[in-house]
Amino acid sequence: MARRWSKAKQQLDQLICATLKNRVHFHVTAYRKAHDQMGRAFITVDGKDIFSMCTLAVINKTAEIESRFERVRGVEDVLVNRRIHDEALQEANGDGYFFKYA
Template sequence: MPDQHWSKLRKRLENLICESLRDRVKFTVTNYRKAHDQLGRAFISVDKNEVFNMCTLTSNNALFEKEEELLDDLQLKYDVFNKEQNCSIQNKSHEIITTEGIFAQHDFFEAVEKYLNSSIEVSLQSNHIIIKILSLIDRRVGKRTLKKMADFIAQEKEIVQYFYHLRCEAEGLENI
């Protein structure tokens, strides 16, 4: 869980949303008390439609499958006593699934903390999908910066492109 309560963190995030999207973009965190770990998911909705889901259960399942896949690819067996190998496989698996855009609730909180503690210039250059999304809807990013990004946005993940085009449309830059 983040260092701050979610309500304060959400308020900080929402204060950074550009004026044209302030009433359209919402951040939500849901915890499931009856779940064994009491975690849940975080999601971003636009116009009351969920567009980006960061579910811990989905992430954990993908992580497990990716670990199994890596073990098979490396022709290794899971060894409960080989902590170094297990950590290495888990870290590599986590890196792969986050690159694919699969995140857990804790990944969202980590990204938000990093985003809030970084300059907007650093956030815009980030390879982290969540940080990139947050920076694209940030009020500190102007129209000129958005126009400059047009050439590079095609190489981004689909969800990043979605938020880029949403912001451009909201700012009246539809022809980009």
């Protein structure tokens, strides 16, 4: 059974050192009205996003990167297309785009 966010957040908050106690916050947002109900998870320090995981942003970023490559249409070239996708995902991660769900 999945852990409830409130319980996980409470445990994370207990790990924060005293000097950062009221500065660091963990958030999880679900967009219920979105067609796929995707959301994002993010960490803020002093109200500014410092780390964000948003599946939709990763999908858009990898598609943008992949558009630079000539995708191969043949079934036999699945491995080529997979390599293109993996390289695009690696570049997106390097740019700070991460999936909310692993």
